[in-house]
Structure formats: structure tokens, C-alpha cells
Amino acid sequence: MIRIEDIKFDEDHYDLIIQFLNKITGLKLGYYKRKHIEKRIKSRMIRVNCFEFESYYRYLLENPTESDKFLLSFNINYSTFFRNWEVYEQLEDLILKSVNYNRADVISDLHPNPERKYRKKSKRKSHKIEDTSNKKKLEHRLKNKLSAEKFFTQSILYKKLKDFPRFKQPINIWSCPCANGEEPYSLTIIIDNLKKQIPQFPEFKIVASDIDENAIKRAKIGIYNEESTKNISRYFEKNYFVKEKAGFGFQYKLIEEIKDDIKFFEEDVMKGHQTSLVYDVIFCRYLLIYINKAVRRKFLKILENRLNVGGLLFLGKTETIFSSQSNLKLVDSLNRIYMKIN
Numbered sequence: 449m450i451r452i453e454d455i456k457f458d459e460d461h462y463d464l465i466i467q468f469l470n471k472i473t474g475l476k477l478g479y480y481k482r483k484h485i486e487k488r489i490k491s492r493m494i495r496v497n498c499f500e501f502e503s504y505y506r507y508l509l510e511n512p513t514e515s516d517k518f519l520l521s522f523n524i525n526y527s528t529f530f531r532n533w534e535v536y537e538q539l540e541d542l543i544l545k546s547v548n549y550n551r552a553d554v555i556s557d558l559h560p561n562p563e564r565k566y567r568k569k570s571k572r573k574s575h576k577i578e579d580t581s582n583k584k585k586l587e588h589r590l591k592n593k594l595s596a597e598k599f600f601t602q603s604i605l606y607k608k609l610k611d612f613p614r615f616k617q618p619i620n621i622w623s624c625p626c627a628n629g630e631e632p633y634s635l636t637i638i639i640d641n642l643k644k645q646i647p648q649f650p651e652f653k654i655v656a657s658d659i660d661e662n663a664i665k666r667a668k669i670g671i672y673n674e675e676s677t678k679n680i681s682r683y684f685e686k687n688y689f690v691k692e693k694a695g696f697g698f699q700y701k702l703i704e705e706i707k708d709d710i711k712f713f714e715e716d717v718m719k720g721h722q723t724s725l726v727y728d729v730i731f732c733r734y735l736l737i738y739i740n741k742a743v744r745r746k747f748l749k750i751l752e753n754r755l756n757v758g759g760l761l762f763l764g765k766t767e768t769i770f771s772s773q774s775n776l777k778l779v780d781s782l783n784r785i786y787m788k789i790n
């Protein structure tokens with residue numbers, strides 16, 4: 449059996465395939481890490497029984513659907529509502545703390561519904577091991593929370609919320625990239641839920657952008673499958689979605705009221721951002737891990753320039769900023785939250 453490691457092609461061959469796929473799919477593959485793309489091309493090659501560059505390139509030219517299949521295998525727009533839900537809980541905690549509310553003062557619940565069939569079942573462990581590891585995890589989370597809180601009180605989000613209604617400044621949030629809208633809608637749901645329960649609550653402006661025209665179209669439609677809604681809590685599902693039968697499963701339709709709260713843009717952020725807004729919070733999750741070093745550096749600079757001093761940048765759980773020249777300081781290591789300090 450041929451494995452991915454067995455397939456070899458040189459730089460010129462790689463460039464030819466990339467140029468062709470760029471042209472047909474409209475993807476900017478040059479932004480991504482070569483290792484990542486090569487792996488996907490090679491797995492497609494194995495799938496269609498072409499084990500050398502020449503035969504696969506011919507296959508690409510002769511089979512118009514192959515480029516779409518490559519795109520699907522790349523699964524570039526993958527996202528879910530409340531992806532790493534603890535991160536959203538941390539943001540909700542910060543908002544509550546800033547307006548002098550406790551968790552017990554409002555109704556909210558971010559815990560994913562354990563009954564959703566698309567959720568991964570946790571591996572069986574002995575109770576004893578599970579107890580100690582859970583205890584350690586909780587201690588670690590508590591320690592992280594306490595150290596993060598010190599910094600959060602210096603954030604612009606905290607200050608704007610504290611100053612309200614003496615100073616009525618809107619709070620600007622940018623979800624970049626937003627894929628099919630799961631991330632900005634998760635943020636809108638949290639904020640809308642708090643706004644309905646806290647009488648003096650400032651205005652939040654939420655902007656969301658992605659390079660992919662089709663992803664933005666799907667975001668504006670606001671209908672999602674079981675996979676992308678698997679982390680939604682029972683409480684939010686009940687209040688913000690209409691569940692409908694679709695094929696053998698279900699689809700989840702966002703309520704109209706929520707859909708109007710976000711401004712969506714189709715844009716390549718590497719070429720600039722279409723609004724003149726400066727943000728208090730930016731979510732940039734699960735893009736940096738896929739793009740190459742030079743693009744990542746430029747992308748981060750664009751985001752940093754769009755953040756207010758004291759603004760918070762949320763990265764994906766596995767993402768890190770390495771540059772020592774950046775003004776972004778890690779303030780919550782568990783949830784990968786950075787703050788602009790200068």
C-alpha cells in the first residue's frame with residue numbers, strides 16, 4: 449500500500465499544482481504552510497491512484513471536479529459554535545465582572561449539551577484517575593483565572609464597561625476569520641443574552657470577515673448542521689435556534705433577530721480591512737497555525753494595528769505568538785488571550 453511519505457515531488461511540480469488550484473478554486477494557497485498543503489495533495493493522489501506528479505497533474509486537468517474535491521479535503525472553513533467553550537465563558541466572566549455582576553445574577557449556560565450525538569464520547573478511565581486529573585485540571589484553571597483577572601482589569605473592554613453609562617462608547621469586536629459565521633454568532637448570542645438581563649448595557653458592534661465568498665454567504669443565511677452546532681448548550685439552543693428535520697438528521701436555524709447584529713465582509717485581510725474601526729476585542733482563531741511564517745507575521749501586524757491599547761486578542765487553543773517585537777502580551781495562557789500593552 450502506498451503511503452503519503454512514499455510520494456515525492458519537487459518544488460517546480462508543487463508550484464505548478466498550486467498555481468492550477470489557485471486559478472480554479474480562487475484559494476490563496478501561497479499563504480498556507482507548504483507541509484500542510486502537500487499532505488492534502490498527496491492524500492488526494494492516493495485516493496485517485498496517481499502516485500507521481502505527472503499522472504496527478506494530468507488527472508487534475510482532465511477531471512474538473514478534482515479541484516473541488518481537493519478543496520473539500522482541505523476543509524478550510526471548518527468551525528463550530530462555541531469552539532473551546534471555556535474561552536467564551538472566560539469572556540462572559542470578564543463582561544460580568546466589569547459590570548459588577550456575578551454569574552449567579554444572570555441566566556446563562558455555556559456547557560455543551562452532553563446529549564448531542566455528534567459530540568465525541570470521552571474515553572473510559574478508572575474513576576480514581578479521573579478524579580485526580582479533574583482535580584488537577586480544576587486547580588490549574590483556577591490558578592490561570594486568578595492570574596488572568598489581574599490583567600483583565602487593565603483591558604479596554606473592562607474600562608469601557610466600567611465607565612458605562614457615564615461614557616457611552618460602543619465596544620468593537622472583530623471576528624477574523626469568521627468562516628461560516630459560527631464564531632461571531634457565538635459572540636452575539638452571549639452578548640444578546642446578557643443585554644436582555646442587565647439594564648445598563650453598552651452597545652456592542654460586531655464585525656466579521658473572511659476571504660471566502662461562499663463562507664460569507666453561508667454565514668448570512670445562518671443555517672447550520674449538527675457538526676457545527678455540537679458544542680451549543682441546551683440553554684442557547686432553546687433561545688437562539690430553531691431545530692428542523694433535514695434528511696436523516698437535523699439542521700439548526702438561527703433566529704432572525706440575531707442575524708442582523710453582525711456586519712459581514714468578504715475580504716483578504718492580508719490586503720487590508722474594509723472598516724475604519726479600531727477594536728477592543730479581536731478573535732483570530734485557527735488560521736495562524738495553517739499559514740506560513742512570513743504571512744503569519746504580516747497578518748499579526750495587521751491585527752495588532754487594529755487593536756486599541758488594552759485590546760484583547762483571542763487566538764486558537766494551540767496558537768502562539770513568538771515575535772519579541774510585538775506589543776501583544778499573553779495574559780491568559782490557558783485560553784490563549786493576548787493584550788496589546790503599548
Ligand SMILES: C[S@@+](CC[C@H](N)C(=O)[O-])C[C@H]1O[C@@H](n2cnc3c(N)ncnc32)[C@H](O)[C@@H]1O
Nearest residue numbers: 524525527625627658659660716717718733734
Ligand atoms: C479554520 S477557519 C477558522 C474559523 C474560526 N475562526 C474558528 O476558529 O472556528 C479558517 C478561515 O480562514 C479564512 N482565511 C484564510 N485566509 C484568509 C485571509 N487572508 N483573510 C481572511 N480570511 C482568511 C478561510 O477562508 C477560513 O474560513
